[in-house]
Amino acid sequence: MTDARDAAEAPQPAETGDTRRAGKKDSHSRADRTELSPMEPDAASALVDRVVDNVEEVIVGKHDAVEHVLVTLLARGHLLVEDVPGVGKTTLAKAVSRSVDASFKRVQFTPDLLPSDVTGVNVFNQKTDEFDFRPGPVFANVVLGDEINRAPPKTQSALLEAMEERQVTTDGVTRELPDPFCVIATQNDVEPGRTYELPVAEVDRFTKKIRLGYPGVEEEATILDRTVGDHPVDAVEPVATVGEVRRARRTVSAVEVTEPVRTYVARLAEHTRREAALGVSPRGSLALLRTAQVRAVLDDRDYVIPDDVQAEAPTVLPHRIRTDSGARTGEDVVSGALERVPVE
Structure with missing residues (x-):
């Protein structure tokens, strides 16, 4: 199946200096934006239930949190998860992306991370004597920004255009991001002396902010039983397609x-x-x-x-x-x- 993952990971065409100066929009993801007919509301609701049930095979006792992710995705938004380390934030994002057969990229935010490490960079190709664009991890359907507040504001700002306009501009060239595009960012709230406060403009771009919280005793025992061997997220199979997510989004818009x-x-x-x-x-x-x-x-x-x-x-x-x-x-x-x- 050809989907947004192919568009996100495929090599990008070389660009000349004239093209970059013109600020020409790249159309590498145009195929991802094919118009699809909306679903009936009950079909879209059944889609969400199907994905939630699938994710709950991995995420135990967090039905509301899983639903929040799906609501955010269908609302064309982004999610901020603030919590202590080790409660399943990364696993949640992976399980959702795999359940809808979406491309997934993870960015570990650190103090030395550069904006180009997120959006991508132009690299000189000696064979063609031109610059080629190497897309960053932001070119995916679901992008996990892990511990986003560990990076300085300059790096965090690399996401502002992507989150608001679903595009990235580098050296005057604007490239569309895959559709759907959703940022799920985690925020460390236990080490304030080693983190940066998120800019207000960035916080405002997150549709929802939630906490997962610690599991109960029985829930944690179930988690330990499921993960003591191979991690169950590695066995998650898609129960929906990216195309179905787009159709459900059109249902919501109507x-x-x-x-x-x-x-x-x-x-x-x-x-x-x-x-x-x-x-x-x-x-x-x-x-x-x-x-x-x-x-x-x-x-x-x-x-x-x-x-x-x-x-x-x-x-x-x-x-x-x-x-x-x-x-x-x-x-x-x-x-x-x-x-x-x-x-x-």
């Missing part, structure tokens, strides 16, 4: 969002701006609506209701909020907004 629901989301965002030093941005409001559309599809509906918005707000909005007081968190502000802003 879900109706009425004016009262749009106004409700805007009023929630406006409430956070009044209650915090930095409130939810319009990008955050859009992320909330898109995830609410996915939530509607999971309930076999083609329209959003306020319950969908309220279900998604706790993982979509808090990380975008900065408060004046350390005693009050973004979660507190969002909780207050959901309690006080009426549904009209």
Whole structure:
């Protein structure tokens, strides 16, 4: 099967200086963007259930977390996972990508990592006497940025264009990224003296932020039983295709969002701006609506209701909020907004 993995890993054509100066868009992934008909909502919901069940063969006791990944993927977004090391963040990303037969790349963020190590670099080819582009790991359907806050802001900023515009520009040439494209970044929160704070512009590009947490005793015993030999993630087989994910995304995009629901989301965002030093941005409001559309599809509906918005707000909005007081968190502000802003 030819899919985005081929496009991500295939050698890129040589480019001349004139081409680079022209800022010409590369079309290596054009085949990935073939228009496909949307699924029915119940078929898209069944797709998500199928993938979640498959991933849960590897990830034990984290149904909600697995669902958050799929919601983020169908909402055309990116996911930030903040937690202690060793709770399965990397395994989760691998299991999801393998379940949908998507290409997967991992970037270990370190203090000496360069932006070109993420996006790619032009290398002089002595045989052709021209520069060839060698794509970086960002050219994949699912990109795992492991411990992203260990790299300095300059390197983290290499992801800004990719996450927002699904493209990478190097030396004046813009190249489209595979479709779908999803960044799953992990953040180390136990060594603050050895990490960098993520730029606000980068944090705002993450659709959701979640924590996995430690497993319970019985869950951990099950994990140990499954992984004491070969790791089960190596045996994960696809239960969906990249094409089906694209079709499900089109289904989500077609879900109706009425004016009262749009106004409700805007009023929630406006409430956070009044209650915090930095409130939810319009990008955050859009992320909330898109995830609410996915939530509607999971309930076999083609329209959003306020319950969908309220279900998604706790993982979509808090990380975008900065408060004046350390005693009050973004979660507190969002909780207050959901309690006080009426549904009209």
